[in-house]
Amino acid sequence: MEQHVPYVWRVLRSMGVAEHDLPDVCQDTFLVVHRRLAEFEGRSSLRTWICGIALRVASDHRGKAYRRREQAQGELPDVADSAAQDDELERRQAREQLGRLLDGLPADQRQVFVLFEIEQMQMKEVAAVVGCPLSTAYSRLYAARDTLKRALTAPDSKVAP
Amino acid sequence: MTSSRDPERLVHSRAADDAELGQLLRRAAADHPAPAQVEQVVRGVLRQLGAPRPSPLRRHGPWLSVVGLLLAGGAWLASSRSAPARRADGALRPSVVASAAAARPQSSASPADVPSARLRPATSAPPGPEAGPFPALQAGALAAPKGNDDAPTRERGQAAPPVEGAPSTPPTVTRPLSAAPPASVSARAQAAPAQSSSAARATQRDRARTRARSAGAVPDDELALLARAQRALGQAPLEALTSLRAHAAAHPHGRYAEERDALVCDALARLGRSDELHAAAAAFMALHVGSPLAPRIARYLDGARSAPRHSTQSDSGPATTLIK
Numbered sequence: 001m002e003q004h005v006p007y008v009w010r011v012l013r014s015m016g017v018a019e020h021d022l023p024d025v026c027q028d029t030f031l032v033v034h035r036r037l038a039e040f041e042g043r044s045s046l047r048t049w050i051c052g053i054a055l056r057v058a059s060d061h062r063g064k065a066y067r068r069r070e071q072a073q074g075e076l077p078d079v080a081d082s083a084a085q086d087d088e089l090e091r092r093q094a095r096e097q098l099g100r101l102l103d104g105l106p107a108d109q110r111q112v113f114v115l116f117e118i119e120q121m122q123m124k125e126v127a128a129v130v131g132c133p134l135s136t137a138y139s140r141l142y143a144a145r146d147t148l149k150r151a152l153t154a155p156d157s158k159v160a161p
Numbered sequence: 162m163t164s165s166r167d168p169e170r171l172v173h174s175r176a177a178d179d180a181e182l183g184q185l186l187r188r189a190a191a192d193h194p195a196p197a198q199v200e201q202v203v204r205g206v207l208r209q210l211g212a213p214r215p216s217p218l219r220r221h222g223p224w225l226s227v228v229g230l231l232l233a234g235g236a237w238l239a240s241s242r243s244a245p246a247r248r249a250d251g252a253l254r255p256s257v258v259a260s261a262a263a264a265r266p267q268s269s270a271s272p273a274d275v276p277s278a279r280l281r282p283a284t285s286a287p288p289g290p291e292a293g294p295f296p297a298l299q300a301g302a303l304a305a306p307k308g309n310d311d312a313p314t315r316e317r318g319q320a321a322p323p324v325e326g327a328p329s330t331p332p333t334v335t336r337p338l339s340a341a342p343p344a345s346v347s348a349r350a351q352a353a354p355a356q357s358s359s360a361a362r363a364t365q366r367d368r369a370r371t372r373a374r375s376a377g378a379v380p381d382d383e384l385a386l387l388a389r390a391q392r393a394l395g396q397a398p399l400e401a402l403t404s405l406r407a408h409a410a411a412h413p414h415g416r417y418a419e420e421r422d423a424l425v426c427d428a429l430a431r432l433g434r435s436d437e438l439h440a441a442a443a444a445f446m447a448l449h450v451g452s453p454l455a456p457r458i459a460r461y462l463d464g465a466r467s468a469p470r471h472s473t474q475s476d477s478g479p480a481t482t483l484i485k
Contacts, residue, residue, distance in 0.1 A: 001203055001206065002199055002203055005194065005199045005202050005203065006193045006194055006199065009193070009194040009198070009199075009202075010189065010190070010192065010193070013192075014189065022194075022198075023198060023201050023202055023205065024205075026202045027202055027205040027206050027209065030202070030206045031206060031209060031210070034206070034210060091188060091192060094184075094185055094188040094189070095188070095189065095192060097185060098185045098186070098188075098189050101185070116167075116170070117170055117171050117186050118186055118189050118190050119190075120170065120190065122167060123166070123167045123168075138168075141168070142168075145171070145182075148182055149179075149182060152181055152182055
């Protein structure tokens with residue numbers, strides 16, 4: 001299971017699960033995987049199948065958080081900040097910036113973009129995971145790219161929250 | 162990983178306008194969780210998978226109360242057609258008392274909440290504890306022999322606390338799928354209502370003894386009975402049912418009670434006793450909520466639906482004759 005946790009973690013994070021919820025939602029994903037493992041037919045790779053489950057769990061989680069009217073906070077507050085944490089700080093800022101950009105995408109475009117660009121899956125796998133025709137997956141990817149490029153060039157895109 | 166038809170990924174793009182987005186994506190792709198976080202997830206999953214399931218009655222008490230209410234409603238419907246619930250001296254028939262107690266909600270039931278008036282019969286068939294709509298539940302294939310008063314009379318999760326002061330309600334009457342029918346317990350309580358508290362204490366002692374036995378190692382005879390039943394299941398389901406009955410009598414809360422109850426359903430399905438099968442399956446679903454064996458029980462029910470329906474009463478007699 002350890003080999004699957006990193007990409008599930010990344011997919012969940014890219015799909016908008018807050019940092020402090022990631023361990024719990026990741027656990028939920030693997031519990032679903034365990035429960036449904038008997039249904040895995042081997043038509044796709046195990047990674048593709050697990051990514052599909054992670055997408056649905058993330059979607060459920062976001063829906064629940066919305067219904068609970070939770071205020072999602074990106075990160076837990078830091079207790080201390082030292083020079084040794086500069087790298088982590090930089091990574092966190094990049095993560096937050098990408099998160100804000102991805103938040104501006106519709107969910108279907110976001111799924112395709114994350115799986116193709118971050119998880120580097122093949123487009124036919126992406127189409128299988130999100131359950132759409134291959135051509136639709138392509139169009140969603142291009143639409144997402146256009147939206148993100150426009151958002152990056154917008155003047156307020158680099159403003160820290 | 163890239164198909165020839167796939168577009169170039171932004172992380173690999175050399176175009177100037179893709180540079181910033183590509184850099185963000187490269188960072189995101191390399192942003193792995195810390196080993197401690199991975200370990201936390203793995204430990205959490207393993208803990209949840211390996212943790213013993215809490216008692217279904219404790220987790221799903223309200224739902225089971227609804228199921229019990231439905232069962233009691235069925236009992237009332239059938240008993241109103243077949244047998245009187247009240248004897249000549251006015252005492253409720255034990256099986257009806259058991260159904261009423263099973264229908265009692267877990268938390269806030271009071272004696273007044275039990276619809277005893279609705280349990281009264283409309284016809285005058287001869288009274289007897291064996292009559293009822295769910296023979297397998299009330300005195301049937303899943304039950305221990307009559308007179309086994311030592312069997313615990315409440316499910317593992319302690320569904321409902323005993324109601325004190327109820328004039329026509331015995332102290333402990335609900336029972337698990339595999340426990341003995343409480344006919345004699347109920348009769349005793351009616352005969353000597355003053356002794357109800359001591360009877361309840363004795364029942365609690367029995368229950369504690371059973372729990373202590375269940376908490377320890379699995380007794381050899383428990384496994385032997387199940388193995389015998391499993392071996393006989395294919396060729397002689399009736400014999401298997403007898404072994405399972407013996408298991409239910411000896412180990413009502415044994416380690417393999419869930420498997421036993423599933424085997425009972427299997428045996429009933431093989432015997433074509435669809436009425437008893439439906440009752441046993443309903444009881445299984447109520448007692449073992451979330452069981453991994455539930456799909457198997459559903460398959461038995463599907464098989465019974467597709468097969469010609471046999472009536473318990475007309476073909477093979479009531480379940481009590483099956484297990485005696």
